[in-house]
Amino acid sequence: MGKDLATGTTFPVAVGANYQTRPTIAGRSVAWLELSSDSTRLMVQSLDGGPLTIVATLPLTQGQSDGPTFGEVALSDTYIAWSEVAPRNANRLHPWTLRIMNRVTQRSNTVVAGVLSPSGTRPQLALSDHQLVWTLGGVQITDLQSGATRALFTDPASDPVIQGDVLVWISQSSLWGVQLPSGTARQLAANITTATSVTLAGGWLVWQNAGGPQDGRLTARRLAEVFVGR
């Protein structure tokens, strides 16, 4: 479902007998995963109408609980990015790929491929136009126009969020960030140790706390304050 907060209008995004999950939105386009009786599909559609685009399809094998599946999805006006995780191989590792599709040309390609341990964290994605941020271990950024990838942070990281030239993420329950394109990764506030989810909202950094006196509550701090002296 969807709602325009400016007008109060509620509208359906994807309906039907299938199971839709993990919606994401950029501009006036929405992407989501849809599970049917025989496959999982990654879909994109404009809220203004037009054709429904099936970006990728993974089969569901009857009786197999460990089939291929989609990981995270990220969307911008120009690109859609997603990860695919395959069943365990002989070494009990999951091969995975990070893929993108140019929404203008409809061309898809693989950005990076690797393997995941069964208990390891899955890659998480953030996308701003042609800048793709992905966490797996550290934080990497790939320019989808040039194909160049560089590491921004090497410690374990999750929850990347990018808004304009500001990129933030969580590492060991602390908040980190960088001012692109040339800034250096820095801890945004030394006394934040309970962050478990983070976002950028206007000029604010907002995060969810797990533990501590603010457990279960959101907390906000001005971006200008946490990035002071950048």
Place this chain on the structure above:
Amino acid sequence: MKRSTSIGMGALALCALLTAGFGSTGPVAAAQGDSRSFPETGHTVRGPFLQYWQQHGGLAQQGYPLTEELQEVSDTNGTTYTMQYFERAVFELHPENAAPYNVQLSLLGVFGYGHRYGVWGVPNQHPSTENPRYFPQTRHTLGGTFRTYWEQHGGLAQQGYPLSEEFQEVSALNGQTYTVQYFQRAVFERHPENVGTPAEVLLSQLGTFRQRDKYQNLVIPAPGAGRVQLGPRGSASYLVWTEGTPGQVGSQDILGVNLQTNQPLTIANGLGDQSTPAIAGSLVVWEDHGCGRPAAAAISWAKIWQLERHFR
């Protein structure tokens, strides 16, 4: 960036034009010597700032003062200046310069454009072909009614160079689409409903939103008893999240807050769970696991678990 394309802004600007006369300072304030107090906002403008305000369009161009003079570090060069916020501009005092260059305007359009569209700008822009004037300094073109307005209202000194071409922008406040163009110190907005009047081109209240960005606190409502707030997501104008009671099926709702007004929002609180919101501008989408959802009947939960397990 928070910028106005709202009915409220338009109404205020139009009201200002009708009451004050376009380009005049209008009988809106109590003047005394080189200072003028504005009961509408409770602030006073003095000295060089008042002189600049009077000589550069007054109320219609600059808007009401929102603050007294204050000391602030410039985001442009890191230097501390005496500043004063107005609805559509922020004045900086540069005593190192002789008049009329001792008062300069902050680059609100630069801040706003970067805040909203990042370093890569807006895709699919189209230069105006109506009486166009090209600016090699920023490689953008000014034309039509926007060029007329720019030339009649201070030009480079007041508005700055164009930072974009004209493009369609959906208002974060009222969902209406307007043709806009960003400049270093302003955003022009074309209002077809005002064609033929001085209000055909209106300025966004960049000063208002800049002041809110820097000085207004964000008030996030506390969760209800026994409930927790999860998965915040934000846009330039809104913050949304999931709120629910741990372990209680059907308790999850989508809530939010308007960053410009601090108004709390109940976005979706129907039967069943609503969760995992995503937002762009004013548009929110979410997973609806309401009781009427047809998916559960068609798809086995084992398969749903297979899909969902990688997000756990």
